[in-house]
Amino acid sequence: MKNHKDNKGRPVRSYVIRSGRITNSQRQAIGRLWDDHVIPFSGDLLDLGEIFQNSLPITVEIGFGMGSSLIDMACERSDANFLGIEVHKPGIGKVLKGIEKLGIKNLKLICHDAAEVFNHAFEDETLDRVLVFFPDPWPKKKHAKRRIIQPEFVSKVSEKLKNNGCLHLATDWSPYAEHMIEVIDKIPSLSNAIAPKVFWENPERPETKFEKRGKKLGNRIWDLLYQKE
C-alpha cells in the first residue's frame, strides 16, 4: 500500500503546526519536565518495558490535543501505561503540567508525527489499545488525503496491536465516521467489536475538549471500536 505524497514527493501530513498560542506556564513546563516525560523520536525501536519500568498493558492515544482525556484515563487506570502522541506544543506543555501536579507515573509523551512513530518506533504486537479521538476531519474533498485514517496507517496500527487489542475511534463529523468504517472494514486483521458497521453507543472514555466543542454546536458523536483478530 502506498503512502500519500504531495507533488514535490513529500509525505502528506495529517496536521499543520500552528505557531503561537502557547502560554508561559506551558512553555516553562516544557523546559522543566520535557526530559523526564517526553520520549525522543529517533526513528529507532522503543523499548516500552524499559521506558515504563514495568510490563503493564499499553494504551497509545494519537493526537491528544490539550490532553484532558489522556490525563483522566492515566489517573483512572494505574494498572495500565499510557503513551500520548501529539505534535501541538501547547498540548504537550499542558499535559506535562498535569503530570507534575497530579504526580502521574504511568504516562509518557512523544512529540512527533504519529504516522512516523507507528512506522518506526513500536515492535509488532506490543500495544493493547490505540485511541484516535476526534482526529482533524479535513472536510474539503481536496484535503481528504490528509485524514489520518488511511488504509496504510490503519494497517500499520493493526500490526502494532496485540491479538485481541483494540482500536477505538471517535468523531463528531458523520462523513468522517463513514470514511473510518469504509477504510477499517477493508483491513482483514480488524473487525468491528460491536457488530458489523455498528457504532459504539455509550463508549467507555472521558469526554474530550474537541468533543465538548462539537456537542455545543449540536453535533452527534460517533464512536467505533475495532478488535484485532
Ligand SMILES: C[S@@+](CC[C@H](N)C(=O)[O-])C[C@H]1O[C@@H](n2cnc3c(N)ncnc32)[C@H](O)[C@@H]1O
Ligand atoms: C481535532 S484535534 C483533537 C484533539 C483531542 N483528541 C480532542 O478530542 O480534544 C486533533 C489533534 O490531532 C493532532 N494530530 C493530527 N495529526 C497528527 C499526527 N500525525 N501525529 C500527532 N498528532 C496529530 C493535532 O495536532 C490535534 O491536536
